[in-house]
Amino acid sequence: MNKPEWFKSSFSSNGGECIEVAANLPGVVPVRDSKDPEGPSLTFSAEGFDAFIAGVKSEDLHQL
Numbered sequence: 001m002n003k004p005e006w007f008k009s010s011f012s013s014n015g016g017e018c019i020e021v022a023a024n025l026p027g028v029v030p031v032r033d034s035k036d037p038e039g040p041s042l043t044f045s046a047e048g049f050d051a052f053i054a055g056v057k058s059e060d061l062h063q064l
Contacts (some may be wrong), residue, residue, distance in 0.1 A: 003031050006037070 004022030018034040029049035032041035044052070 004041075006032065006033055 002025055005024045006020040006022050008018050008020050009016055020032050020034045020037070022030045027046050028043050030041045031049075033039060036039045
């Protein structure tokens with residue numbers, strides 16, 4: 001299995017309250033707290049993460 005290649009959004013400049021995402025794993029999207037890189041991560045299906053991002057972009061979080 002590939003190791004996650006973590007990255008933060010270029011919009012992450014708010015003093016450290018960020019998440020990191022790994023987009024290099026087929027079918028899944030792991031997410032972790034950037035302040036605790038050795039801590040746990042949550043893993044979402046690619047479809048679930050896409051739905052989350054679409055909801056955030058539309059600001060309609062009631063769909064999630």
